[in-house]
Amino acid sequence: MTNEKPSPIRPTDAEAIALARRILRMARFGALATLDENGLPQATRVALATEYDAAPLLLISELAAHTRALAANPACALLVGEPGKGDPLAHPRLSLKAEARKVDATRNASVRLRYLARQPKAALYIDFADFAFYRLEPVSALLNGGFGKAYELGREELLVPVPSGFEKAERIARDMLSDEAIQQLIPDRVRHSHDTFRIGGIDPEGVDLVAGDRVERVPFANPVRIATDLPKALAALQTQADRT
Amino acid sequence: MTNEKPSPIRPTDAEAIALARRILRMARFGALATLDENGLPQATRVALATEYDAAPLLLISELAAHTRALAANPACALLVGEPGKGDPLAHPRLSLKAEARKVDATRNASVRLRYLARQPKAALYIDFADFAFYRLEPVSALLNGGFGKAYELGREELLVPVPSGFEKAERIARDMLSDEAIQQLIPDRVRHSHDTFRIGGIDPEGVDLVAGDRVERVPFANPVRIATDLPKALAALQTQADRT
Numbered sequence: 170m171t172n173e174k175p176s177p178i179r180p181t182d183a184e185a186i187a188l189a190r191r192i193l194r195m196a197r198f199g200a201l202a203t204l205d206e207n208g209l210p211q212a213t214r215v216a217l218a219t220e221y222d223a224a225p226l227l228l229i230s231e232l233a234a235h236t237r238a239l240a241a242n243p244a245c246a247l248l249v250g251e252p253g254k255g256d257p258l259a260h261p262r263l264s265l266k267a268e269a270r271k272v273d274a275t276r277n278a279s280v281r282l283r284y285l286a287r288q289p290k291a292a293l294y295i296d297f298a299d300f301a302f303y304r305l306e307p308v309s310a311l312l313n314g315g316f317g318k319a320y321e322l323g324r325e326e327l328l329v330p331v332p333s334g335f336e337k338a339e340r341i342a343r344d345m346l347s348d349e350a351i352q353q354l355i356p357d358r359v360r361h362s363h364d365t366f367r368i369g370g371i372d373p374e375g376v377d378l379v380a381g382d383r384v385e386r387v388p389f390a391n392p393v394r395i396a397t398d399l400p401k402a403l404a405a406l407q408t409q410a411d412r413t
Numbered sequence: 414m415t416n417e418k419p420s421p422i423r424p425t426d427a428e429a430i431a432l433a434r435r436i437l438r439m440a441r442f443g444a445l446a447t448l449d450e451n452g453l454p455q456a457t458r459v460a461l462a463t464e465y466d467a468a469p470l471l472l473i474s475e476l477a478a479h480t481r482a483l484a485a486n487p488a489c490a491l492l493v494g495e496p497g498k499g500d501p502l503a504h505p506r507l508s509l510k511a512e513a514r515k516v517d518a519t520r521n522a523s524v525r526l527r528y529l530a531r532q533p534k535a536a537l538y539i540d541f542a543d544f545a546f547y548r549l550e551p552v553s554a555l556l557n558g559g560f561g562k563a564y565e566l567g568r569e570e571l572l573v574p575v576p577s578g579f580e581k582a583e584r585i586a587r588d589m590l591s592d593e594a595i596q597q598l599i600p601d602r603v604r605h606s607h608d609t610f611r612i613g614g615i616d617p618e619g620v621d622l623v624a625g626d627r628v629e630r631v632p633f634a635n636p637v638r639i640a641t642d643l644p645k646a647l648a649a650l651q652t653q654a655d656r657t
Contacts, residue, residue, distance in 0.1 A: 177476045198501035200444030200492045202454035205510075210446035210454050212492035213508050214557070216501045232421045234508070234555060248444045248456035251495070254626050256534035257442035257460045264457050264478070266449075290500035294560070311478060313458070316538070382498050 177319045185320040187388075189312045189327060190223050192263045194370075194377055195384050196249035197288070199225070203238035203245045211238065217249070218287035220280075221331045221339070221372045225249075225265070225305040226272075228284055228291055232299055239269040239303065247305060264311040265327070272302035279336060287369045287377065329373050334396035339371045342399050353407040354378060354387055371399070376406070421563045429564040431632075433556045433571060434467050436507045438614075438621055439628050440493035441532070443469070447482035447489045455482065461493070462531035464524075465575045465583070465616045469493075469509070469549040470516075472528055472535055476543050483513040483547065491549060508555040509571070516546035523580060531613045531621065573617050578640035583615045586643050597651040598622060598631055615643070620650070 179185075201215045213235045218226045225247055229236045239245060250262030272280050280302050285292060294300060307327045312320040346368065354376055355366055366385065369377035375388035389402045390409075423429075445459045457479045462470045469491055473480045483489060494506030516524050524546050529536055538544060551571045556564040590612065598620055599610055610629065613621035619632035633646045634653075 198496055200446070200456050202444070202446030202456035202490065204454055208452070209488045209510065210448055210490040211508060211510060211555075212444050212446035212456065212490040213555075214492060214494075214496070214502065214506045244453045246446065246454040246456040248458060250458075252442055252458070256532070256537075258458065259534070262458045264455060266453065266455060288500070290503070293500075311455075311457075 177317060179318065179320055181320045181322055181326060185312055185314065186322065186326050188261060188314060189263050189310060189320075189322055190329065190374065191386055191388075192250040192261060192312075193223055193225065193265075193327070194219055194372070194375075194386050196225075196251075197382065197384060199247045199249040201227070201235050201245055201247055203235045204242045205234070205238055206241065211235070215247075216288050216291065218284045219370065219372070220283070220304060221335055222328045223372070223374075224307060224328060225267070226280060226284055227269070227303045227305065228288070228295060228300055229303060230294075230297070230299045231301065236301075236303075243269045245269050245305065259315050261312070261314045264313070265305065266308045266310065267305035268308060269303045269305055272304055277302065282340075283370055286367075287379065329392065330394070331373055332394055332396045335373060335393070335399070338396040338399045342371060342403055343368055345400075346403070350407065351378070354403070356385060356387060359383075359385055371403075376403070421561060423562065423564055425564045425566055425570060429556055429558070430566065430570050432505060432558060433507050433554060433564075433566055434573065434618065435630055435632075436494040436505060436556075437467055437469065437509075437571070438463055438616070438619075438630050440469075440495075441626065441628060443491045443493040445471070445479050445489055445491055447479045448486045449478070449482055450485065455479070459491075460532050460535065462528045463614065463616070464527070464548060465579055466572045467616070467618075468551060468572060469511070470524060470528055471513070471547045471549065472532070472539060472544055473547060474538075474541070474543045475545065480545075480547075487512045487514065489513050489549065503559050505556070505558045508557070509549065510552045510554065511549035512552060513547045513549055516548055521546065526584075527614055530611075531623065573636065574638070575617055576638055576640045579617060579637070579643070582640040582643045586615060586647055587612055589644075590647070594651065595622070598647070600629060600631060603627075603629055615647075620647070 196217050198216050205211045215227050247265040252260040307324045310322040364380035366378040366380045369379035373393045378385040393402050440461050442460050449455045459471050491509040496504040551568045554566040608624035610622040610624040613623035617637045622629040
C-alpha cells in the first residue's frame with residue numbers, strides 16, 4: 170500500500186521531449202542546486218548557454234559558493250524555465266539532475282565562442298583567472314508542463330546527437346550568415362518587433378536567435394544528421410520564413 | 414594557506430539586510446533546492462508568500478517531488494530574486510538556507526488569507542486534499558547584490574520582530590482600507606501606470622501592493638513595534654504619497 174497515491178507522472182512523448190529541450194535552449198539563466206560543505210542543499214543563480222548536444226554550459230567563478238560545492242561533490246540540479254503572467258506554477262519548467270564536469274582546457278576556445286554568443290555581457294569577466302567553464306552532464310529530468318503535466322526524462326531524451334564535424338560546419342555557417350540572412354531566420358510572429366536579432370547558437374536541432382534579453386528558438390524541420398547538411402537546413406529556414 | 418583566496422563576502426550592513434528582506438517580500442516565486450531520495454540535490458519551482466516575520470510560506474502538494482523530499486529531510490534552500498535586463502548575474506538575488514516545517518493546522522485559516530492575498534490564482538487548488546502549507550524557517554542566507562557584492566546573513570537578520578497582536582491589527586487594517594485608500598499607498602513612481610493595486614500583505618515593515626504580476630513594496634518609515642500603531646503607520650504612508 171505504499172503506492173496508493175496517484176502518480177502525477179505521464180508517459181514521456183515526443184512533445185514532452187521537444188518542450189524540455191526548448192526550455193533548456195531558451196534559458197538565459199537558471200537556479201543551480203548544489204550540496205554545501207555540510208551536505209545540505211544550497212540554491213544559487215547561474216547564467217547559461219548550451220553545448221551543441223543541449224547540455225547546459227556554465228561559466229562560474231571559483232570564489233562562488235556553488236563552484237566550491239561542485240569541487241567537493243559534482244552532483245547538482247538545475248531549474249530552468251521562467252514563469253510569465255498569472256500563477257507561477259502554470260508555466261513549464263525543467264528540473265534537471267546532473268553531474269558538473271570542468272571543461273577540458275583544450276576545448277575552451279570553442280566553448281568560449283558559443284558561450285559569448287549566448288551571453289555577450291560575460292565578455293567583461295570571461296578572462297578573469299578565477300572563472301572556468303563547467304558542463305552539466307544530464308542524469309535525468311523532471312519536466313513540469315503545468316498542473317498535472319509532469320514527465321520524467323532520461324539522459325538520452327535530453328541530449329541531441331551531434332554529427333561528426335558539426336562544430337566546423339557551424340562555424341563556417343555562422344561566418345557566412347550576413348546580418349540580412351539572419352533577419353530572414355526570424356519567425357513571422359516576431360518580425361514586426363523590429364528587434365535586431367543575432368545568432369545565439371546553432372545546434373543540430375535549430376537556431377537560437379537573441380536580441381538583447383529576448384530569445385527566439387527556431388527549430389529546423391528535421392534535425393541535422395550529417396554536418397554538411399547544415400547550410401541546407403539554414404537555407405530551408407530562410408525560404409520558409411520568406412514564403413509565409 | 415587554506416585561506417589564500419580573497420573572500421568575496423562584505424560586512425553585512427543595514428542596507429544589505431533591507432535588500433535581502435525586500436527581495437523576499439517581492440518574490441512571487443522561487444527555486445527550491447531539496448535532497449532527493451538518494452541525498453542528491455533537486456531544484457523545483459515554488460510559488461511564495463511571506464509570513465509577517467518575512468519567513469517564506471509555501472503551499473505545496475504531497476504529490477510533488479519537493480514535498481516528498483521535505484518529509485524525509487526538511488533541510489532546503491530557496492533562491493529568490495529574478496534577473497531583469499542584461500547580464501543575469503548583475504541582478505540581486507537571495508540564496509536562503511532553511512528548514513521546512515509543515516504549518517500547524519490550527520493556523521491554516523490565517524495563513525490561507527495571507528497566502529491568497531499574495532497568490533490569488535492559488536484559490537483554484539488551495540482546497541485540494543493533497544495541498545498543505547509549509548513555513549521555511551531561515552537558517553542563513555547569502556545575498557548577492559551583483560558582482561563582488563556578497564553578504565552573509567543570519568536568521569535574526571532575515572526575520573522581522575512581530576509585535577504581539579499584530580495579526581488582529583493587520584486584519585482590521587486590511588478590512589478598513591477602501592480601494593481608494595489603497596490607491597493612496599501607491600508610490601508616485603508607479604501611480605501613472607493606472608494599474609489597480611490591491612494589498613498583497615501588510616507586515617511590520619511595510620505593505621506589498623499587487624496588480625496582476627506586478628509587485629510594489631512600500632516600506633513604513635519605521636517598523637511597527639506596537640500592533641496598535643499599525644493604522645498610524647498606514648496613514649503616514651498615505652499622507653506621504655499625497656504630499657509628493
